[in-house]
Amino acid sequence: MIWLGNMLVSPGEGGVYGERTLDGYRVWDPYRSKLAALYTLGGGVELTPEIRVLYLGAANGTTVSHVADYVETVYAVEFAPRPMQDLLEVARRRRNIVPIMADAGRPDEYAPFMEGVDLVYQDVAQPNQVEIALKNIVFLKPGGHLILMLKTRSVDVRQDPAEVLAGARAGLERHLDVADVRWLDPYHHDHAAIVCTLRE
Amino acid sequence: MLQRYWFGDVDEEGCRGAGTDPAALAGRAAELRTGMESYVPIGWEAARDCGVVRTREEYVDLLRSVCTVLARQKIARAYQGRDVELLQMVRMLDELDNVINLLSERAAEWYQVTNPSFSRKYRSLPAKKMLAIVRKGARGGLSDVSDEIERLSGARSRLMREVSARADEVMPNTSALIGGLVAARLLSRAGGLATLARMPGSTIQVLGSERALFSHLRGGTPPPKHGIIFQHRRVHNAPKDVRGRVARVLAAKLAIAARLDYYRGEAVPEFLEGAQARIDEAGVEA
Numbered sequence: 001m002i003w004l005g006n007m008l009v010s011p012g013e014g015g016v017y018g019e020r021t022l023d024g025y026r027v028w029d030p031y032r033s034k035l036a037a038l039y040t041l042g043g044g045v046e047l048t049p050e051i052r053v054l055y056l057g058a059a060n061g062t063t064v065s066h067v068a069d070y071v072e073t074v075y076a077v078e079f080a081p082r083p084m085q086d087l088l089e090v091a092r093r094r095r096n097i098v099p100i101m102a103d104a105g106r107p108d109e110y111a112p113f114m115e116g117v118d119l120v121y122q123d124v125a126q127p128n129q130v131e132i133a134l135k136n137i138v139f140l141k142p143g144g145h146l147i148l149m150l151k152t153r154s155v156d157v158r159q160d161p162a163e164v165l166a167g168a169r170a171g172l173e174r175h176l177d178v179a180d181v182r183w184l185d186p187y188h189h190d191h192a193a194i195v196c197t198l199r200e
Numbered sequence: 201m202l203q204r205y206w207f208g209d210v211d212e213e214g215c216r217g218a219g220t221d222p223a224a225l226a227g228r229a230a231e232l233r234t235g236m237e238s239y240v241p242i243g244w245e246a247a248r249d250c251g252v253v254r255t256r257e258e259y260v261d262l263l264r265s266v267c268t269v270l271a272r273q274k275i276a277r278a279y280q281g282r283d284v285e286l287l288q289m290v291r292m293l294d295e296l297d298n299v300i301n302l303l304s305e306r307a308a309e310w311y312q313v314t315n316p317s318f319s320r321k322y323r324s325l326p327a328k329k330m331l332a333i334v335r336k337g338a339r340g341g342l343s344d345v346s347d348e349i350e351r352l353s354g355a356r357s358r359l360m361r362e363v364s365a366r367a368d369e370v371m372p373n374t375s376a377l378i379g380g381l382v383a384a385r386l387l388s389r390a391g392g393l394a395t396l397a398r399m400p401g402s403t404i405q406v407l408g409s410e411r412a413l414f415s416h417l418r419g420g421t422p423p424p425k426h427g428i429i430f431q432h433r434r435v436h437n438a439p440k441d442v443r444g445r446v447a448r449v450l451a452a453k454l455a456i457a458a459r460l461d462y463y464r465g466e467a468v469p470e471f472l473e474g475a476q477a478r479i480d481e482a483g484v485e486a
Contacts, residue, residue, distance in 0.1 A: 073260055081274070081275045081278040081279060084271055084274075084275055085275060088268060088271055088272070091264065091268065092268075095260070095261070095264070096260065097264070098260065098263055098264050098267050099264070099267055099268060099271055100267050100270075100271070101267075101270065101271035101274045101275070107236060108233065108234045108235070108236050108239075111234040111236065111239050111241075112204060112205045112206045112229060112232045112234055113205075113206045113229070113263060113266075113267060114241050115241050115242060115243055115244055116241040116243070117241075135236075138236065138239060138241070139241050157414060157417070157418075158417050158418060
């Protein structure tokens with residue numbers, strides 16, 4: 001990852017969403033992007049030029065554009081038509097983004113387009129986030145990583161966020177090694193990042 | 201074991217490429233269904249061996265073109281439904297209401313300081329009526345602004361009629377039970393006719409009162425009896441002690457109406473007759 005002082009940045013063509021640039025780098029704001037928050041807090045998986053990423057819940061392509069600045073190829077999956085329009089525009093200007101309009105909970109819809117990836121990153125507002133993640137580890141190469149951004153409020157607003165996290169962790173541990181779990185405070189409330197590794 | 205990928209079919213004997221035309225590949229890929237039990241992600245080299253591409257760059261470029269074509273088609277299909285525009289219309293209408301109220305209040309405040317002897321006390325003068333007075337008495341910027349507010353109100357009324365008419369057409373059964381405008385607001389809150397049609401009556405009953413509902417679920421407060429459907433006269437005119445029952449019965453019938461609208465798309469008189477009678481019955485005090 002590239003840091004200017006304590007500021008996370010990414011190399012690439014700017015102007016995607018009005019982000020600031022510093023010394024020709026695009027500032028990756030932890031308050032806007034949960035992935036940036038994870039890196040700023042000292043966690044995450046190093047993004048390198050040779051890795052391939054499956055990004056679930058790509059939305060408007062804001063975070064996707066930063067990830068694409070670092071890695072070889074990003075498969076960006078988004079379901080809703082409105083954000084998909086924006087994502088297509090981002091993908092048009094970044095040659096390493098493959099925009100896929102599909103439901104992350106239905107990997108069979110996009111499996112014919114996929115290759116093995118080194119990292120699955122998931123940020124979806126669904127109650128069954130863990131189930132969706134487990135359906136998608138079929139795309140992970142051995143030793144690959146999963147970063148799950150757990151939106152505890154989407155799972156169950158009535159339940160204590162800490163309990164939601166414990167439940168999610170237990171669900172993931174049945175199939176993956178959980179390497180790191182942390183809350184994204186002060187950048188994002190009631191959001192936790194769970195970093196897992198696929199067993200070899 | 202035959203595996204089908206976007207660029208062609210692969211099995212033990214080899215690979216059959218499906219050409220290099222993005223539109224044709226997209227048409228073929230749209231039909232692909234994968235059984236996930238036997239699925240293995242494939243390397244791009246398979247497409248090269250297939251003769252579809254020569255390099256990794258070509259592979260990603262072609263794949264991007266195919267996926268973009270597919271996504272564009274899916275977006276177009278999603279926007280095709282008649283309810284999609286209705287959703288935007290009703291949201292614009294509600295936003296116009298907000299803006300017009302805000303501007304009228306502000307104009308009224310302004311007018312009062314230009315006319316020290318003026319007071320709204322003891323006159324039932326909502327900001328809307330006040331606007332006529334402001335327009336007569338004001339000069340300069342205030343006069344310009346109040347003219348614009350008046351025009352905005354005109355646009356709002358026309359849009360309201362359009363929303364009503366469109367709702368009658370897109371959701372005839374729901375509109376018949378609760379009026380086009382409220383029906384459209386339910387649609388807007390649900391996010392689409394498909395979503396609304398899949399909601400149980402109990403959810404439709406409290407659509408729009410999410411704050412009260414979640415504060416109830418978290419504990420303590422009483423549950424809301426009605427959300428958006430309160431705007432319909434049958435609910436807000438009902439005597440207080442039967443209002444909850446009217447809301448519940450109406451919502452249950454609305455759930456059926458929304459399904460008829462989504463799956464049949466035309467008014468069903470037999471259903472409407474029974475439903476209207478049942479809702480009226482709920483409003484009669486025991």
